[in-house]
Amino acid sequence: MNDVPQPLDDFSLRIRELACGLKVRDVMTSKVFAITRNCTMHEVQQIMKKNGISGVPVVDDRHVVGIISMHDIMNAFIDGHIDDPVTQHMIPDVQTLSDDVPLSFAMSAFSNYSFRRFPVVDQKNELVGIITPRNINLALIRELSRQLNEIEEGESTSGRAEEMATFHRIYPLSRYDFDHAGRASAELKKNLKARGIPAKVIRRAAIASYELEINIVAHSHGGTFTVLVDDRRVRITANDFGPGIPDVDAAMSEGFSTANDWIRSQGFGAGMGLPNVKRVSDQFDIQSGLEMGTMVKAIVYLENEE
Amino acid sequence: MKISDLESLGFHCLQPQFEDAELAGGYTSDLLSDVMAHLKEGQVLITIQAHKNTLAVASLSGAAAVIFCHGRTVAPDVVDAAAQEGIPLFTTPENQFNTTCTVAAAIR
Numbered sequence: 001m002n003d004v005p006q007p008l009d010d011f012s013l014r015i016r017e018l019a020c021g022l023k024v025r026d027v028m029t030s031k032v033f034a035i036t037r038n039c040t041m042h043e044v045q046q047i048m049k050k051n052g053i054s055g056v057p058v059v060d061d062r063h064v065v066g067i068i069s070m071h072d073i074m075n076a077f078i079d080g081h082i083d084d085p086v087t088q089h090m091i092p093d094v095q096t097l098s099d100d101v102p103l104s105f106a107m108s109a110f111s112n113y114s115f116r117r118f119p120v121v122d123q124k125n126e127l128v129g130i131i132t133p134r135n136i137n138l139a140l141i142r143e144l145s146r147q148l149n150e151i152e153e154g155e156s157t158s159g160r161a162e163e164m165a166t167f168h169r170i171y172p173l174s175r176y177d178f179d180h181a182g183r184a185s186a187e188l189k190k191n192l193k194a195r196g197i198p199a200k201v202i203r204r205a206a207i208a209s210y211e212l213e214i215n216i217v218a219h220s221h222g223g224t225f226t227v228l229v230d231d232r233r234v235r236i237t238a239n240d241f242g243p244g245i246p247d248v249d250a251a252m253s254e255g256f257s258t259a260n261d262w263i264r265s266q267g268f269g270a271g272m273g274l275p276n277v278k279r280v281s282d283q284f285d286i287q288s289g290l291e292m293g294t295m296v297k298a299i300v301y302l303e304n305e306e
Numbered sequence: 307m308k309i310s311d312l313e314s315l316g317f318h319c320l321q322p323q324f325e326d327a328e329l330a331g332g333y334t335s336d337l338l339s340d341v342m343a344h345l346k347e348g349q350v351l352i353t354i355q356a357h358k359n360t361l362a363v364a365s366l367s368g369a370a371a372v373i374f375c376h377g378r379t380v381a382p383d384v385v386d387a388a389a390q391e392g393i394p395l396f397t398t399p400e401n402q403f404n405t406t407c408t409v410a411a412a413i414r
Contacts, residue, residue: 178357178358178359179358181359181362182358182359182362182366185362185366186362186365186366189365189366199347199368203347203366203367203368206366206367207342207343207366207367210342210362210363210366211339211342214338214359266338266355266357266359267336267337267338267339267341267353267355267359267360267363268337268338268339268359270337270339270340272337272339272340272343273339276339276342276343279343
């Protein structure tokens with residue numbers, strides 16, 4: 001397990017940011033081969049060979065109950081068990097991914113678990129696809145070239161770039177790095193001031209931003225922090241590499257905190273962070289997966305009469 | 307009452323680079339999230355949290371000044387950060403309660 005990622009260079013930050021903007025369902029293979037409990041290992045091997053795949057989920061009424069990989073087939077073959085039912089050789093307790101989590105969660109999952117593929121399930125916990133590192137690579141390449149095209153098109157029509165100037169920054173944050181937390185918020189505040197945004201709106205955006213920065217350094221293994229300001233809104237996205245929040249509803253309730261004594265001694269960890277962010281934001285969204293990460297998105301509109 | 311009047315109340319000024327202004331009251335808390343949620347622009351922050359994050363919070367929430375209580379030592383980088391933000395810093399050996407009373411009495 002290499003659950004503490006290396007410091008990110010500028011390029012990996014961009015990749016990470018791309019991965020946060022995509023969902024697992026945009027990237028997964030939807031045409032997925034699945035087998036039922038009463039298939040034999042031999043039958044699975046035939047399916048794999050015919051379709052050029054190396055792993056097949058075992059389902060019971062569309063719910064994933066196991067997974068068989070090429071590795072399992074080989075072992076069964078060597079031990080003379082190739083005609084056994086799959087249930088005797090499959091890996092039960094399969095780690096699945098939800099189809100509506102950010103792609104960054106899937107990337108964390110691949111680095112935190114040793115699996116080569118994850119079955120993807122929908123809200124009803126039914127199998128809807130499968131995701132492999134190859135899906136991720138292709139999606140990132142596709143997304144990169146799409147953005148390149150956009151930039152090129154943007155350059156050819158860059159007369160009114162001045163008034164539309166967007167502020168877009170990505171900041172890496174590591175665990176317990178309280179010294180650097182706050183930099184993004186300070187720069188955001190400065191940018192909004194320069195735009196002549198009302199003080200009340202700046203304050204709300206700054207609070208959301210600072211609380212989320214502190215959250216990453218206080219509670220996560222580290223992550224990225226993205227600030228985007230255009231002529232309409234501030235969008236703050238906090239993505240971390242885990243460990244994920246076991247109970248998001250609890251984390252959203254005032255006074256709930258998992259902070260340790262040291263964090264508390266710094267004046268944080270009173271269980272006010274996320275509720276504060278939600279209170280000051282016009283739009284708020286949180287998603288979390290254990291061992292995969294947490295993504296919080298907060299939007300503050302610049303024209304707000306409040 | 308103005309920010310500069312804090313010194314005549316017996317608070318020691320650590321960081322004197324600021325624009326003087328009328329104080330809009332004060333807020334006393336050691337919980338930075340609480341400060342961010344409730345401190346109003348132009349108020350003096352009274353706290354024992356003498357570290358850099360306090361300055362970030364003070365700046366983001368628009369505090370006019372910060373008073374560190376209980377004679378807490380203030381690291382040079384905190385003073386530097388305050389100078390950059392133009393936020394005056396004061397220290398006092400008194401606790402938060404007595405400090406709050408002194409400031410409140412002077413404002414009224």
